[in-house]
Structures are given as structure tokens and as C-alpha cells.
Amino acid sequence: MPDISTLNNYQLIEYGAWGLSLLLGLWMLFDTLKTNMTYSEDLLTSSREGEIDDALVIDPPHQGGHR
Amino acid sequence: MTQTTTIHGEKISLLRVLGPGHVWALGVGIVLVGEYMGWNFSVGKGGAMAALIACWVAGLLYTCVAMIDSEVTSTVAAAGGQYAQAKHIVGPLMAFNVGLFLVFAYTMLEAANAITLGYLIQTVGGMMGMTDAAGEALVLHDKPFIVLTIMFLAWLNYRGVYATLTFNLVITAIAFLAIIILFFAVKPWTTEVLQHEELLTGLPYGWIGVIAALHFGLWYYLGIEGTCQAAEEVRSPARSLPLGTMTGIMTLLIAATMTWFICAGLMPWEYLGQAVTPLFDAARLMDSMPLMVLLFIGTIFSTLASANGCINDASRAWFSMARDRYLPQWFGAVHPKYRTPYRAIVFLVPVAVLFAYYAPLDQVITFSILSGLLGYTFMTFNVVMFRRKWPLGSIDRGYVHPMHPLPALVLLLLCSATYFAVFLGYGTQLMAMMLFFIIASLWFHFHRYRYVRRGDQFSMPWPRPQGDY
Numbered sequence: 001m002p003d004i005s006t007l008n009n010y011q012l013i014e015y016g017a018w019g020l021s022l023l024l025g026l027w028m029l030f031d032t033l034k035t036n037m038t039y040s041e042d043l044l045t046s047s048r049e050g051e052i053d054d055a056l057v058i059d060p061p062h063q064g065g066h067r
Numbered sequence: 068m069t070q071t072t073t074i075h076g077e078k079i080s081l082l083r084v085l086g087p088g089h090v091w092a093l094g095v096g097i098v099l100v101g102e103y104m105g106w107n108f109s110v111g112k113g114g115a116m117a118a119l120i121a122c123w124v125a126g127l128l129y130t131c132v133a134m135i136d137s138e139v140t141s142t143v144a145a146a147g148g149q150y151a152q153a154k155h156i157v158g159p160l161m162a163f164n165v166g167l168f169l170v171f172a173y174t175m176l177e178a179a180n181a182i183t184l185g186y187l188i189q190t191v192g193g194m195m196g197m198t199d200a201a202g203e204a205l206v207l208h209d210k211p212f213i214v215l216t217i218m219f220l221a222w223l224n225y226r227g228v229y230a231t232l233t234f235n236l237v238i239t240a241i242a243f244l245a246i247i248i249l250f251f252a253v254k255p256w257t258t259e260v261l262q263h264e265e266l267l268t269g270l271p272y273g274w275i276g277v278i279a280a281l282h283f284g285l286w287y288y289l290g291i292e293g294t295c296q297a298a299e300e301v302r303s304p305a306r307s308l309p310l311g312t313m314t315g316i317m318t319l320l321i322a323a324t325m326t327w328f329i330c331a332g333l334m335p336w337e338y339l340g341q342a343v344t345p346l347f348d349a350a351r352l353m354d355s356m357p358l359m360v361l362l363f364i365g366t367i368f369s370t371l372a373s374a375n376g377c378i379n380d381a382s383r384a385w386f387s388m389a390r391d392r393y394l395p396q397w398f399g400a401v402h403p404k405y406r407t408p409y410r411a412i413v414f415l416v417p418v419a420v421l422f423a424y425y426a427p428l429d430q431v432i433t434f435s436i437l438s439g440l441l442g443y444t445f446m447t448f449n450v451v452m453f454r455r456k457w458p459l460g461s462i463d464r465g466y467v468h469p470m471h472p473l474p475a476l477v478l479l480l481l482c483s484a485t486y487f488a489v490f491l492g493y494g495t496q497l498m499a500m501m502l503f504f505i506i507a508s509l510w511f512h513f514h515r516y517r518y519v520r521r522g523d524q525f526s527m528p529w530p531r532p533q534g535d536y
Contacts, residue, residue: 028221032409047079049391
């Protein structure tokens with residue numbers, strides 16, 4: 001870990017960009033894992049091509065959202 | 068809480084929330100960066116006049132693409148776009164290849180945009196002229212911003228299509244307006260600023276230069292066909308897709324011609340042919356700070372919009388192939404809350420990062436162009452087979468393109484000329500890519516296709532094919 005007092009402004013910006021990238025990446029990974037564990041695989045992969053307007057749309061924690 | 072089974076046949080679909088404006092933003096957003104940078108390498112290949120010819124010839128090519136695509140996709144309204152078209156009209160092996168063309172074209176374009184954005188930020192860092200305590204000039208490195216661009220846009224795409232494409236609509240409109248403002252700022256009605264008479268020097272490399280210029284002439288429009296990837300997320304596909312696509316290609320034809328007119332009248336072809344940011348350079352030549360700021364913002368926004376649209380399209384193509392088991396079905400999942408193909412989005416992030424981090428820009432761009440070109444070649448015989456199997460009147464079409472089969476023939480002719488142009492500059496890459504697609508096809512035919520549920524993949528309620536095919 002570099003000594004923060006020796007960093008110039010550009011290095012701080014670069015570390016900021018790396019940090020933000022890491023944060024966003026971890027957020028997506030965490031949410032993916034959480035979603036995979038919360039819902040059944042059958043439900044997650046239940047989308048079918050051509051099934052457009054009818055007999056859809058379920059969003060278990062958000063019932064009544066989109067229809 | 069773990070829900071182990073689906074209840075009452077509950078299903079999750081992608082969310083139908085988009086309108087024609089979003090479709091326009093998706094298509095134009097992916098492409099407009101080509102006006103800000105890239106097109107001008109066609110000037111280096113054959114001079115400014117050759118670039119104008121390439122601009123209009125490529126414009127004709129893409130008008131054919133947009134017309135053909137609008138007709139077919141107004142009937143095959145499914146995520147995956149041309150992949151779903153190929154599956155229904157030609158067959159599984161073609162569909163697998165078209166799906167790969169799409170994923171590679173968009174992922175490579177996304178990587179190219181991230182590289183460009185990193186370069187722009189690095190350049191701005193250099194222009195700030197900051198120095199350290201010893202008086203040495205400080206360097207702002209591009210890599211963190213390349214990765215951040217991909218991560219941020221992937222995160223945005225993960226969280227929902229409506230916010231993603233509304234964001235694209237706003238930044239694309241600003242980038243397009245910036246070109247129009249610059250066009251009026253150079254006073255095209257006078258010769259006060261523009262010096263076309265002095266700067267247009269004919270064809271320095273003759274007509275072979277015009278053919279070679281076609282390679283980068285595609286850059287003015289590459290990706291407009293991506294509009295149909297939104298087919299399962301627009302409220303009215305039969306209306307919105309043709310409307311968004313056709314207004315998109317019109318926008319691009321106007322923007323491309325304006326861009327050429329401004330740049331060719333301000334810079335000699337020897338400089339323009341190798342400039343990195345030609346429109347920004349044009350603004351710098353105007354010696355106006357507001358114009359410089361506006362065109363810099365336009366450059367950044369167009370790059371962001373392109374990468375954003377590419378993530379959207381590549382993930383839909385990957386998702387659609389997985390949903391049909393052309394790839395592991397695991398990738399065909401939809402997020403229950405955000406209603407996006409979240410696994411496809413996350414999976415393609417490291418692919419884009421690796422290419423953006425390690426591959427040279429021109430190789431990445433050429434990979435993208437070649438994948439796109441293979442897709443356009445498919446469209447020519449796809450539309451001929453479509454009209455033969457399902458003639459006019461046999462199924463409902465949201466749009467019928469005129470003068471069939473002339474657009475298909477023109478498209479095939481122009482694709483052939485462009486293959487030759489690419490071969491002139493990147494013959495090895497062309498061969499390597501063809502080899503890759505042949506190996507991938509063998510894998511699909513001998514291994515993967517056994518997992519596909521053959522009856523399930525044909526989802527359109529069409530009558531049996533008729534006619535002579």
C-alpha cells in the first residue's frame with residue numbers, strides 16, 4: 001500500500017478510479033450471487049422468446065409491478 | 068428466502084418499457100462516436116474526396132442494411148435481433164454464427180470505446196500541464212479509466228434497460244447537437260472559414276485509394292443494425308423498431324456528411340488522415356473555448372453512448388443464444404428485480420476488460436468491423452430467403468422495404484468490395500477470424516447442438532414456409 005502523503009493528484013485520481021471500478025464490480029458480483037441463491041433456477045431462466053404480453057410477468061418481491 | 072420452484076407457472080421476462088426514441092438512441096448512440104473519430108482514417112487511405120465517396124457508398128450500404136433489417140425485425144420481434152432472424156429463416160448453424168458475430172462486433176466495439184475514453188482522459192491530463200515537486204510533468208494513466216468506463220456502464224446496464232437507454236438518449240442527443248452547432252459555427256454558406264477549394268486535392272492514390280477508404284468508411288455507420296436487439300423490450304416492436312432504425316440512419320447520414328464537410332474544409336488531408344479526434348481538432352481550429360468544450364463533451368458523450376449501447380446489445384445476443392441452449396442455459400437468466408439479462412452482462416465484463424486492457428486499438432476495431440461485415444453479408448441472403456419462404460401477404464409485416472431484391476444485391480456487392488478493402492490492410496486478421504468462426508461452427512455442429520431443444524427454438528407464430536426456396 002503506497003504512502004498516501006507521497007501521492008500526487010493524478011495518482012489519487014487513478015486510485016479513485018480503480019477503487020470505484022472495484023466497488024461496482026463487487027456490487028454486481030454480490031448481487032448476482034445473492035439473486036442466484038434467492039430464486040430458483042427454473043424461475044430465473046423462465047424467459048421464453050416470443051412470449052411477449054400474456055401470462056407474464058412475475059417479480060416475486062414486487063408483485064403487481066409490470067403487466 | 069429461497070424460492071425453489073416457480074409458482075403457478077410464473078415467469079420472468081425482459082421489461083417492455085422502451086419507445087422509438089430509445090431505439091433511436093440505441094442505434095445512433097452506438098454509431099455516433101464514428102463521426103467523432105475513426106472515419107477520418109479513410110482520408111488517410113485515399114484523400115478527402117475518397118473519404119466522401121466512401122461516406123456515401125457506406126451510407127448506401129447501411130441504408131440497405133436498415134431497410135432490410137427493419138422489415139425482417141418487424142416480424143421477428145425477439146431479443147438477439149439478427150440471431151433470432153437467422154434461426155427462423157436460415158437455420159441453427161447460421162444462427163449460431165450470427166450470434167457470435169453480434170457478440171464479438173459489440174464487445175470489441177465496447178473495448179475500442181473504453182480505450183478511446185481512457186486516451187481522452189489521459190490527453191486532458193497532459194493538457195493540464197501539472198508537474199511534481201521536482202518540476203517533472205505528471206502523467207495521468209489511461210488504464211484505470213478504461214476499466215472504470217466498462218464497469219460503470221455494465222453496472223448501469225445491470226440495473227435496468229430504461230435508465231440505460233434514457234441515459235443514452237440524453238448523451239447521444241447532446242453529441243449530435245454539438246456537430247450541428249459546429250456546422251453552423253464554421254459558416255458553411257461562406258468561404259470565410261472553410262477552404263474546400265484549396266484543401267480538396269483530388270484522389271492522391273487514385274481509385275484504389277477509394278476502395279481502401281471503404282474499410283474505415285463503415286465507421287460512419289457501424290452498429291446501426293443494433294436497434295433490433297431491443298425487440299423484446301420495446302412497447303410496440305412493429306412500429307418502434309422500423310421508426311427508430313430508419314430515423315437513426317437518416318440522422319447518421321446527415322451527421323456523417325456534416326462531419327466530412329467541416330473537417331475537409333478545415334484540415335489538409337495529410338493531417339486529417341491520421342488525427343485521433345478530428346471534430347475536436349476542428350473546434351480547436353475555430354479558436355473558441357465554448358466550441359472546444361462543447362466538442363470535447365460531445366466526444367466523451369459519444370464514446371460513452373457507444374460503449375453503453377454495445378453492452379446492451381452484446382448481452383442480449385449472448386442471453387438469447389443461451390436461452391435456446393446454443394450456449395449454456397445458465398446465461399439465459401433474467402434478473403427478477405431489474406429484468407435484465409444479468410448473467411450475460413456480468414460474464415461479458417471481463418472479456419471486454421481483457422481486450423481493452425491488452426489489445427491494440429486498430430486490431431480491436433478491425434475485429435469489430437469484420438464481425439459486423441460478416442453479419443451484413445448474412446442479411447443479403449437472409450432477406451431473399453425470407454421473401455421466398457414467407458411472401459408479402461403471408462405474414463404481417465410492420466414495414467416492407469422497397470425495390471426487393473435490389474437492396475440485397477447492392478448490399479452484397481458493397482460487402483464484397485469492403486472485404487477486399489479490409490484484405491488490403493488486414494489480410495492476416497481476416498484469415499484468422501474466418502478460421503476462428505470455422506472452428507466455432509465445428510464445435511457447435513458436433514458438440515453443442517445436441518443440447519438444443521429443437522422444437523422449442525422456433526417461437527414465431529408463422530404459417531409453414533411456402534414458395535420456392
